[in-house]
Amino acid sequence: MIPELGHFSLIIALFMAMSLGVLPILGAARNSRVLMGVARPLAYGQFVFIALAFGVLAHAFLSNDFSVLYVAQHSNSQLPGQYRFAAIWGGHEGSLLLWALLLSVWAASVATFSRHLPEEMVARVLGVMGLIEAGFLLFMLLTSNPFTRLLPAAADGADLNPLLQDPGLVIHPPMLYMGYVGFSVAYAFAISALLGGKLDATWARWSRPWTTVAWVFMTIGIALGSGWAYYELGWGGWWFWDPVENASFMPWLLGTALIHSLAVTEKRGAFKSWTVLLAIGAFSLSLLGTFLVRSGVLTSVHSFASDPKRGIFILGFLVVVIGASLLLFAWRAPKVGLGGKFDMLSRESLLLSNNVLLSVASASVFIGTLYPLFMDALGYGKLSVGAPYFQAVFVPLMVPMVFMMGLGPLARWKKMAVPDLASRVKWGFASALVIALLLPFLMGKFLSQESSKWSPLVALGLLMSFWIIASLIISLKQRLSGEGDLAQRLRRQSLSYYGMQLAHLGVAVFIIGVTLVKGYETERDVRMNVGDTIVAGGYEFRFNGVTQVPGPNYVAGEGSVTVHRDGHLVADLHPEKRVYNVSGMPLTEASIQPGLFRDLYVSLGEPIPESEGAWAVRIYIKPFVDWIWAGCLMMALGGVLSISDRRYRIHQKATARASAEPVVSNLQGQAS
Amino acid sequence: MMRFILPLVLFLILAVFLFKGLGRDTREVPSPLIGKAAPAFSLPTLQEPAKQFSPKEMLGRVWLLNVWASWCEACKDEHPVLMQFSSEKVLPIVGVDYKDKREDGIDTLKKAGNPYDQVISDADGKVGFDYGVYGVPETYVIDKTGIIRFKQIGPVTPENLRDKLMPLIAELQAK
Secondary structure: OHHHHHHHHHHHHHHHHHHHHHHHHHHHHHOOHHHHHOHHHHHHHHHHHHHHHHHHHHHHHHOOOOOEHHHHHHOOOOOOHHHHHHHHHOOHHHHHHHHHHHHHHHHHHHHHOOOOOOHHHHHHHHHHHHHHHHHHHHHHHHHOOOOOEOOOOOOOOOOOOHHHOOHHHHHHHHHHHHHHHHHHHHHHHHHHHHHHOOOOHHHHHHHHHHHHHHHHHHHHHHHHHHHHHHHHOOOOOOOOOOHHHHHHHHHHHHHHHHHHHHHHHHHHOOOHHHHHHHHHHHHHHHHHHHHHHHHOOOOOOOOOOOOHHHHHHHHHHHHHHHHHHHHHHHHHHHHOOOOOOOOOOOHHHHHHHHHHHHHHHHHHHHHHHHHHHHHHHOOOOOOOOOHHHHHHHHHHHHHHHHHHHHHHHHOOOOOOOHHHHHHHHHHHHHHHHHHHHHHHHHHHHHOOOOOOOOOHHHHHHHHHHHHHHHHHHHHHHHHHOOOOOHHHHHHHOOHHHHHHHHHHHHHHHHHHHHHHHHHHOEEEEEEEOOOOEEEEOOEEEEEEEEEEEEOOOEEEEEEEEEEEEOOEEEEEEOOEEEEEOOOOOEEEEOEEEOOOOEEEEEEEEEEOOOOOOOEEEEEEEEEOOHHHHHHHHHHHHHHHHHHOOHHHHOOOHHHHOOOOOOOOOOOOHHHO | OHHHHHHHHHHHHHHHHHHHHHHOOOOOOOOOOOOOEOOOOOEEEOOOOOOEEOHHHHOOOOEEEEEEOOOOHHHHHHHHHHHHHHHOOOOOEEEEEEOOOHHHHHHHHHHHOOOOOEEEEEOOOHHHHHOOOOOOOEEEEEOOOOEEEEEEEOOOOHHHHHHHHHHHHHHHHHO
């Protein structure tokens, strides 16, 4: 009976979402306060009913109700409680429900935090979000109902995929989906601005904090996924250019461009149509990601069971949503006009170049991901594109981007003389260059490498990082120069300034991590007898054998490896090789001792046949690898800081007036 | 004006491709080779380039031909399954390291373990071409007389190993 209530709630939510998608937008067009007034109650209503359905599915999982097909497929009575809960989004149907729930959370938040916005804007934004929600609910009810019964009920469930039985599953998908879905808010703002025909700086101002919040979630979500892959797959890598990873990376890149573009539109009134297009693009890529993962057009580690019927539905939905918004764009954008003018060298031009580079990067990931599909459709056979393509394309795009990232915050709006900018940064650049050239020599020594090698790629990576850091110091010095108390001057800077700098510093930290782990990691794959020791990177690893340990729903061979340095015990590691009871699937669980400057990473390979307890053991020393995720966290934190800025807390009447003067520009390229 | 319509046009072209992609089944594709003799070849083995391998050597035995590569992500997914399967010693598994650098292939096997009885280096993808490799990984079941009996596109999973490959192998071995 209870699962049917969930099903029923979804149907009610669908009708509410459809009404939300039609009535308020109609109301805004006819200027009817009554019709616009239903937007908020309907947004809350759909949230309540979807949350109810989600609660019902959670109940089915926690109470082991194997008469629900989805539960029987993705859970098992032996499955530990927290994974039984997280298993809700461990498969296609449930993850769609999570998606729908989070979309309704965003809509309800917009309804709550939009008291200062004009009524017709709120009506349109919520209306657009209602239409999207209706599409997803319809998809779920027609092709992917999570409440479908299995009669007679299964005695026990088929169990959750062992790869997913990890704390990562509990937190990574909700974070990532919050990001994906969050871009719908920026999209809805852009569409309602196009609908209303008022594409001025105001809509940029309103949608900025929402976009940043979505971007923060997405950043954290991607970082979590990467960290999960690092310790779970046992291969020691942190990014695999898998189609599904790419599906989240593309909207992230475009979302990053969007954040910067919105800043220009708000402050200078420029890039207006470009910003709108980015907002449409970021969310379209989120939707496309959903399509790629669920339609079975690409094979991936993450793919859900594919079903062409579902594919047709999502594709149809995609065509309607993206096609309609691009049509609206083609119709309305030419009337927008150009914004404030700027010179060849100015903060605007630097931001625009960065925008273009980020979009091209996103497009190149897109092409690489869909290349097999294109080739197949054109009859050239089935191919796949691996990491080499992405690395070859991505790095050359990121180098100029990072260079301009350093210049951007230092340049003035509108106009900047080249010699002026050059004289400001020359010392910063020179010192970054010197550090980048010399540091690799010391690095080898510091990391106790057998040989300290100098490689151009390491130097380039360090140059990029230290260039960002140097430009940050220059910017701070510029801002803080003057009379008076230093603490007071520090306080005078806005939180959004600190947020921006922290996020940029995060990029520097990220690049340091990527560069050093790539340049200086030590890998040993050795056959070890019980009691064997090997020395790698100044550490002595001792293998103490493997013992059988029962887990809640698996049996593990648990290895013991002790690590000494200069006679002191540094780490006691316990890598595991698990075999899950229900599926019989083997899984490697690496054991890692994280550190500020290096991770000690040990995983078990295979037992050596006809030996006395010997195993193939994989030992990695990964210098600075945690800086990769620390960098992502700093980017996210930077986003949080910048939305905590005072101007978002005080809702001034001023938000309604455009902050940039409508100057017609003679620059043609910016709006294309 | 044109430039504002461009995004729409690009998207519609993409939609056509996505639609065509929907029909494609990325896992099981009927291969014209099923029921035919496995194409002959002679290629160096991965570890010892001086040594050659040819399918003729396997006549009289049921064997698996598994196409993989170090750059292939799905192969990493498949790898533990193959390791487990090879430890059961049901039949010989021959790996084809497809369009891969020799060092990378060797390195991968050293790190993750080697489930293969023999590994062939097919750096130019010649074998892949003859066998109609669509996407890596792919697995072929070849019978005692050298006829291809089954082709699996995409990773071998514990389920399809249990439900499809194992019954077929048992049947072929009994002949």
